[in-house]
Amino acid sequence: MKVKTIAFLLAGLVLYAGLTSITLMFYKDDPDQMNWQDREAFNTKYIYKLDLTKAISRNQVIDYLGGPDITEAKKHQQQVYQVMYYRTHRTKTDGITTKDECTAILFKNQQLIAIGETAVAQFNQLD
Incomplete structure (x- = not known):
């Protein structure tokens, strides 16, 4: 009897672990469904992983x-x-997103060229 119970528990644990791993591997996060704290963390994590040496398009972002x-x-x-x-750090709880609460990403002809303060500076220097 105990062996059967342990076998069922182990089978359930393995099934749970398998389904959880499959979900985590194949489920794409949807920023539109996140609360604001999770969305900010999600945006920050993605933006600072962007590699300026690789060709990254506006559409990919x-x-x-x-x-x-x-x-x-x-x-x-x-x-x-x-x-x-993209908002990455809220400063006021007023419900309005402003540039100072965001991280900038600059594209030239739809290709990524700068991130953060560098992106803002380069964009502002244009005539």
């Missing part, structure tokens, strides 16, 4: 993070620059 909280674009010398701001 949007596919992963969803739409930006704030965005601006300029055309300079036939090149299109877009800076997207």
Whole structure:
């Protein structure tokens, strides 16, 4: 009797561990369904993993993070620059997302070229 009970418990534990691992491996996080604290942590983690030496497109970022909280674009010398701001650190509990609560990501012709304060500085230097 005890052997049967232990076997059932072990089988249940193995099944639980297997289903949990499958869910974690294949379930894509949905930023739109997260609360604001989780979304900020999610955005921060993803943004600071971005590698400027690799070709990363604007669409890849949007596919992963969803739409930006704030965005601006300029055309300079036939090149299109877009800076997207994703909230990564809330400063006020006023319900309004401002640039100072976000991390900027700069794209030139839809390719990532800068992150953070560097992105803002480069974008602001454009005519």
